[in-house]
Amino acid sequence: MMFDYLIVGCGFAGSVIAERMASQCNKKVLIIDKRNHIGGNTYDYYNEQGVLVHKYGPHIFHTNSREVFTYLSRFTDWRPYEHEVLASVDGQLVPIPINLNTINQLYGLNLSVDEMAAFLGTQSEKVAPILTSEDVVINSVGRVLYEKFFKGYTKKQWNLDPSELDASVTARVPTRLNKDNRYFTDTYQAMPLHGYTRLFDTLLSHPNIHVMLNTDYEEVKDSIPHQQTIYTGPIDRFFGYCYGRLPYRSIDFRFETFDMESYQSKGTVNFPMSQLYTRITEFKKLTGQHHPKTTIVYEYPVEQGDPYYPVPRKENQEMYNKYCQLAAALPDVHFTGRLGTYKYYNMDQVIAQSLTLFKKLKAAMVPPSANGAVINLKDAVKP
Template structure:
């Protein structure tokens, strides 16, 4: 008999397991279908001894002191501010677009005020924005949209930006200064010894058990429990009774190079060339010292593990049907990217889990 059955050993599940075990002194069993903890943030040392992220680069950034302080209980940090280049017109230029991007592409030496005027001169005034294409056109105009966003979005989602909800590209910043950082959050760090070590410390408690390579559907009737916290795909929980929710997935191709550095930045985007969207070199992220380096190519696909909920109107309507089913259940909570069919950053998932604990679980 356990008090809480937690389905999924990613951020949501591990954060809540820790809170329940330590603050409520209740018994928790984590069920995980994969062979490891950590969800998509799982990292490990490859055959060459290089620390890599199995499911593509995970860069931690947050403005939330609460989230940062919570995770700091389980890891030391390496300070890391992420920079990305985009391969455009045969050059590697900064993305998000900034003063240096415009200088590289057009030979223009602009001030910050002149950069604002430049955007104003090229942007398309769209008053009622309904999709991602309109978001970008209203920020940077048609030419930059074509160079950086149109084909990258098509590769990533297999949909044109005009077919995607405005929320997808609303996240994309554009700059009027020389700031080359991809993120502008207050806290930009990486777990000093990797995400997996952080998760191991988080769930190292006598009240927490874990079953790996285990399907929740196969054991839910076998193991007595009072409460369920479900972070897997919500449609699977309900046996796809209304149909499958669509996701985009990724295929990863790893290569190890016999040299210390391979490319000019941690991540290089390829919006217009090749079938892959980007190439990541992990040693930039991890600050590891090694005579070799490992890179990964990302190929978006419709088949494979569910990574990205696809924000289209009909998909959201399908999710609402499952959400209504979920709201009828007692003592079952759905959260995380898969449980709520919403794209979250890592810090947002942690915040969601901490909030759920404070509002609903700690008084059970």
């Protein structure tokens, strides 16, 4: 069987393209994954105790894109959910990102919004130009709060000092002058009502889509007839690491289930200080599931393992750019997703990226004539 598209990876990056090509262009699609499940890193399942958990750590959907939210809403109902995170600092659990409540609780103050701005003004150290993650935080809240909330957490997460990381890493966690404890401020914040895996079941249910799991692309790429490839795996692996391996950080997830209804007050608690793990997440807070037991996960950043986080540094970007030059020479292979484009994307950004790629590919398709012959596009636009 000849497939129009061989898509590598059953996460959002690949599955969105698969669904669009199948449903909008009537293309025959084979989507493969080396894992034994669909859903990529958002895969969730019910554990032995019956608690719905995320196998690869917490995934909270949030976006400002109406297009992305409307698109996903075709495949799932939603549970409204606004994520809140606490940080364990100086023996207290205080809101993160840093806001007015954080400072008042941490220092026993009762500052107003205007007084908060003045307080941070006394703490911050103006840095120019802002080049690193350390620069971002010190310029915003100063060295004391940087040491309490960011330095240790970032060092654990990336195994690099914030002064060695691109500014984009800590810029993802802004400082607020108000009392908004939400981790995200996006217009659309929700969780799939029945979980991510159920969403993917629906997303990939089109009869033109064929799914093969436990399948390594390298082992089947030459034996499955196909016209074009969508690749969402690590771009350096696709090219045999010819310029070297792009660095990634991985996570060791350690789950525990307790015979209690609730373990902690919020869905996630960060630990920026001396613990080896970075955070603890309690899944029932995210999913809204009612269950007499609860499951949590500890996250221990590690060097080896599944590639989760591209490491944003200048030299890594330069290596990626070399791989991009190789990719540009392959007109029938298209790269998308966090690993395929070596960018630290959120879920909604991955979906938006694949929707954009679909529109580009669709626009490039040569329209058939009425009798089935191929129209020459140059002739088609002649008066």
